[in-house]
Amino acid sequence: MGNHADRTTGQTPGRDFTAASRDALVESLLAAGPGRPTLCEGWQTEHLAAHIVLRESSPLVAGLVLRPLSRSLERKTRELGAASSPPHAYQQLVDRVASGPQPPARLRQNPQASRLAKTIQGSPVARRAAQTTNLLEFFVHTEDVRRAQDRWAPRHLADDYANALFTEFGRRARMMYRSEPTGVVLARSTGQRVVARPTGKDEETRTVSGPAGELVLHAFGRRDHALVLLD
Template identity: 40%
Template sequence: MTRHALSERLLLCDELLRVGPDAPTKCEGWDTRDLAAHLVIREGRPDLAVGIILPFLHGRLERERARMAAGDYGALVERVRAGAPVWNPMHFEKVDEVANLVEFFIHHEDVRRAQPGWEPRDLAPNLQHALWVSLRRSSRLMFRKSPTGIVLVAPGHGRHSAKLPDDHGTVVVRGTPAELVLYAYGRKDVARVELSGDADDIAALQQAELGLG
């Protein structure tokens, strides 16, 4: 079994150490130490991680994230590198691959693409395929707030209807699976995709909030 999630985790950790604790990321309001703390909480403190979706726990989550981020940065990154604790189902390879591939791919790119002079990586075909499979599975959720219909086209991988038209017509979003994933998860400013459709529909999509937000 190819462990793309593990590879992206390790590459992200290397990048976090390379750029240091105060480097910007594409996660709004977070620098690299904040991102590392988020990843540790996500895997090691599920009682707090639910604060991402439950507003009444958000304050506790943010306080713990800030506390972790203020500590030893190198040790924090090594906690990310170590992976989920043994009691967490994400500790197991198959669960890790399903639950963490997109998470670690996106956050790796969040760090890379916030630095000057970045360029897209030349990703292996099997990683692109895995990202395409993951995107097809999550696309309806990611594009649920789009005011337009969405058709995703990844040359060499296929096309997928992510959302039926709503207030507007349909926009075709074309790119590699990696770039489509970044666009779907709200990294529109750095995702290298091509949009085709009515100009008003494209403008409406570009203003929409995508991803889990």
């Protein structure tokens, strides 16, 4: 984990951007430590780490989209977070975040099945699915930790990493802004523009301008902490 910061700020081509986002999240969790605030209301750092672990390992993750399971997921998140508040337990929990999803125990005990599971996880299809699922999630949660602390500054993102964020974000923009009362155009600092919500009859259009990462944070509801300009 020692070189994760370079993976989101350096210029080396061909990197795994999902892994870079995971590394940055791990760094932010370790730098903050347990018991620290986050931008996720009611969650401290250990709860956010627990959320990531459960999201990647528990059937209760369905509670993110199925309301009947949402309370069970929240309860489990709080239980795991509370159990992980001591420093050594917190370190172990963050190590699980760093390790990512693991094959079930019965597969890990079978060398052939374990190798097959790792091969599948490393396939282009699986990596693309992981980027779709995790790239933005990890970036936003990293900032949830960083920007809840007393002193923070925006990270300088490598161009290729910022491009990956913006490309993935562009695929979801209309869904994320569908409930806005006006038309919304997202204007990246590089000049790229995305219509996040088309303007209806007699409606105004609002332009949200800023770097790729800040636009992502605005779309994910971190509007008090996103460094954007509204026009």
